[in-house]
Amino acid sequence: MGSHAKAWLVEDETASEMLERVQTERPFLLLPPLHRVPIRVGNVVELVGPSSSSKTHILIQAAITCILPKQWNGVSYGGLGHSAMFIDLDCRFDISRFSELLNHRIMEAGSSSNVDCHKMDSEDQFAGMKHYNEELFALCMKRFLYIRCYDSSEFLATLKTLHYRIRKEREAHGLNVHLLLIDSIGAFHWLDRGSSSFPPEGDNRKSWHLQNVSEAVVQEIRRLLLVHPMLVMATKAVVLGNNYSTNELTRNYGKWPAADNPYSRNVTSSDRQLPYREYMPAVWQSFVTHRTLVRATDDDLVNEERPNNSVYLLEWLMPPVNSLEKFTVTDTGVFILS
Amino acid sequence: MAPLKNLETEYPIIDSSFRNFCASHGIFSVEDFLIHDLYMLAAFAEQNNSSERLKEGITQVLSIIDDMHQPWLNGMELLEDAKRNKHVLPTGIQGIDLLLGGGIHIGQLTELVGPSSSGKTQVCLQTASNVASTHMVLYLDTGNSFSPERIAYFLGKTNDLASAQAENQILQKVMSNILCHSVFDIFAMFDVLHQLESHLRYQDGGGCQMRLLIVDSISSLISPVLGSNSTQGRALMLSAGYLLKKLAHQHNLAVLVINHTVGSEGGSSKPALGDGWKSIPHSRLFLSCVHGSNDYNVLILKHPSKASGTAARFVI
Numbered sequence: 001m002g003s004h005a006k007a008w009l010v011e012d013e014t015a016s017e018m019l020e021r022v023q024t025e026r027p028f029l030l031l032p033p034l035h036r037v038p039i040r041v042g043n044v045v046e047l048v049g050p051s052s053s054s055k056t057h058i059l060i061q062a063a064i065t066c067i068l069p070k071q072w073n074g075v076s077y078g079g080l081g082h083s084a085m086f087i088d089l090d091c092r093f094d095i096s097r098f099s100e101l102l103n104h105r106i107m108e109a110g111s112s113s114n115v116d117c118h119k120m121d122s123e124d125q126f127a128g129m130k131h132y133n134e135e136l137f138a139l140c141m142k143r144f145l146y147i148r149c150y151d152s153s154e155f156l157a158t159l160k161t162l163h164y165r166i167r168k169e170r171e172a173h174g175l176n177v178h179l180l181l182i183d184s185i186g187a188f189h190w191l192d193r194g195s196s197s198f199p200p201e202g203d204n205r206k207s208w209h210l211q212n213v214s215e216a217v218v219q220e221i222r223r224l225l226l227v228h229p230m231l232v233m234a235t236k237a238v239v240l241g242n243n244y245s246t247n248e249l250t251r252n253y254g255k256w257p258a259a260d261n262p263y264s265r266n267v268t269s270s271d272r273q274l275p276y277r278e279y280m281p282a283v284w285q286s287f288v289t290h291r292t293l294v295r296a297t298d299d300d301l302v303n304e305e306r307p308n309n310s311v312y313l314l315e316w317l318m319p320p321v322n323s324l325e326k327f328t329v330t331d332t333g334v335f336i337l338s
Numbered sequence: 339m340a341p342l343k344n345l346e347t348e349y350p351i352i353d354s355s356f357r358n359f360c361a362s363h364g365i366f367s368v369e370d371f372l373i374h375d376l377y378m379l380a381a382f383a384e385q386n387n388s389s390e391r392l393k394e395g396i397t398q399v400l401s402i403i404d405d406m407h408q409p410w411l412n413g414m415e416l417l418e419d420a421k422r423n424k425h426v427l428p429t430g431i432q433g434i435d436l437l438l439g440g441g442i443h444i445g446q447l448t449e450l451v452g453p454s455s456s457g458k459t460q461v462c463l464q465t466a467s468n469v470a471s472t473h474m475v476l477y478l479d480t481g482n483s484f485s486p487e488r489i490a491y492f493l494g495k496t497n498d499l500a501s502a503q504a505e506n507q508i509l510q511k512v513m514s515n516i517l518c519h520s521v522f523d524i525f526a527m528f529d530v531l532h533q534l535e536s537h538l539r540y541q542d543g544g545g546c547q548m549r550l551l552i553v554d555s556i557s558s559l560i561s562p563v564l565g566s567n568s569t570q571g572r573a574l575m576l577s578a579g580y581l582l583k584k585l586a587h588q589h590n591l592a593v594l595v596i597n598h599t600v601g602s603e604g605g606s607s608k609p610a611l612g613d614g615w616k617s618i619p620h621s622r623l624f625l626s627c628v629h630g631s632n633d634y635n636v637l638i639l640k641h642p643s644k645a646s647g648t649a650a651r652f653v654i
Binding site: 051052090091092094095096097098099100102138140141142143144145146147148149150151153154155156157158160161164165184187188190191193194195205206208212213215216219223237239309310 | 364365366369370372373374375376377400403404406407408409410411412413414416417419420424446569570571572573574575576577580583584587613614616617620639640642643645646647
């Protein structure tokens with residue numbers, strides 16, 4: 001009995017061992033433009049912004065960073081080498097665009113590492129290089145898992161069986177899913193709000209209503225994170241109030257007033273701190289650990305290297321960071337401007 | 339959603355005692371399962387004296403749920419499908435095809451927005467006549483704007499044929515490949531689209547495939563149900579959007595819809611379907627006519643791969 005108690009008291013690991021273990025198991029992820037705040041597996045990051053404010057693009061770049069290897073054939077790609085899952089609720093994902101962007105990242109890493117070995121210009125080596133790139137491309141693409149959902153019941157069915165899916169992935173390819181991307185979380189909000197709940201047959205029957213659906217979604221993701229530590233990134237489309245102009249309206253027309261949209265009047269004194277009207281139920285709001293607001297700016301970046309790219313602004317709402325990130329999105333990734 | 343009762347014939351494990359257990363937790367259908375905590379349910383089953391059978395039943399329902407979502411695909415499988423099925427359909431209008439990199443995308447929803455007489459219907463008719471020489475086209479017409487004469491005119495312009503007989507043959511073929519339906523409210527559109535869905539699902543893949551669906555115009559169907567504060571209206575609008583996107587993706591259709599503009603304060607104009615609809619289409623093109631000429635302007639407001647703000651001119 002005495003030895004039993006003693007064994008229980010013996011430390012499992014020292015603090016430094018623990019720190020090392022946590023940092024390898026749950027490393028900080030640097031995903032520009034979200035680099036200002038340390039983010040790690042287990043967090044739930046919400047990207048809030050109006051339509052065409054590069055939200056989906058940020059998700060795609062994060063997915064590419066996740067599926068690229070850290071190093072491959074002596075070339076450093078700076079990726080994580082894990083799987084990424086993309087749940088598409090907007091049903092607008094374009095795989096050709098995704099593969100183009102992945103190819104750009106692979107080529108860029110390859111060419112920048114060639115600077116020190118100029119002898120690469122022989123044709124054999126070039127062909128070999130191309131072959132390597134294609135092999136790496138296929139490897140990465142297989143780490144990207146995609147599903148689209150056309151309504152909330154499909155979304156819930158996906159989440160409820162996701163645990164099995166992730167386990168299958170690990171058994172088949174020995175890969176862990178590190179990133180769960182949801183584009184966009186509020187997509188079915190108005191569908192569920194409009195759905196008439198059927199008359200309850202039993203006293204304790206839950207009706208198919210927005211509140212219950214959101215609770216079930218949060219509960220499933222929370223469960224999942226306990227078993228499979230992942231970083232969750234979700235976009236949320238919002239309509240900004242009139243003090244913010246949106247890219248599309250002002251840049252192209254300058255005349256379309258944002259003032260008469262039916263939601264601007266909701267931005268009243270009670271929620272003045274938010275530049276948009278919050279519509280997601282509180283259960284989701286309290287589940288989110290990090291929140292940023294992205295929006296397009298009116299100025300175009302006229303630059304020799306990156307001509308005609310739109311410039312976006314990112315603002316941290318949670319935790320509040322007192323600085324605006326200015327960034328642009330190109331074929332080879334997200335670039336911070338200031 | 340089917341009540342659990344109906345599942346017993348196919349899955350004997352979902353018997354009356356399992357259903358009673360579920361009913362005591364307020365579960366009567368598979369849909370109820372979706373919003374219930376199945377771990378809690380399994381924990382309750384554990385306390386029951388026939389726990390093994392109950393847990394087996396829960397596992398069975400989970401595997402039914404697993405069939406309720408779309409399949410998971412990896413990037414390579416997606417790319418393969420895109421390369422095989424998701425091409426671009428040329429509109430036959432040079433300016434637009436050049437701007438969009440070949441035409442409108444199969445599997446995607448493309449929206450044309452613009453004031454009246456900015457060429458929206460003309461672009462639809464020209465695209466229909468161009469696609470119909472090889473594929474079927476469904477044209478949903480909400481305002482009697484479909485014009486076979488215009489189609490014939492476009493065909494005569496593009497096909498410079500010597501014999502009148504050959505010209506007539508092509509005209510016959512194109513006309514029989516375009517199905518035009520008049521729909522005057524959103525429910526009629528749902529009817530037609532659901533019919534189309536079941537038709538496309540059971541067609542054997544032979545013969546002339548449908549590749550283009552045109553809704554001229556989506557805004558005149560949706561605007562009437564959008565009240566100032568109507569959640570029902572918004573729900574209908576989103577359902578329509580998701581149904582169109584589902585058809586586009588699963589049956590490899592390019593979907594082309596027209597959105598009008600309405601006047602707003604200050605004498606300017608804005609799209610009739612505004613912020614709530616904006617997240618639905620993949621691409622949004624703004625059309626306008628150039629004063630004092632027969633030219634039109636097209637401007638990309640949104641596109642998955644082209645920069646927004648680029649513009650081109652075209653003639654019809």
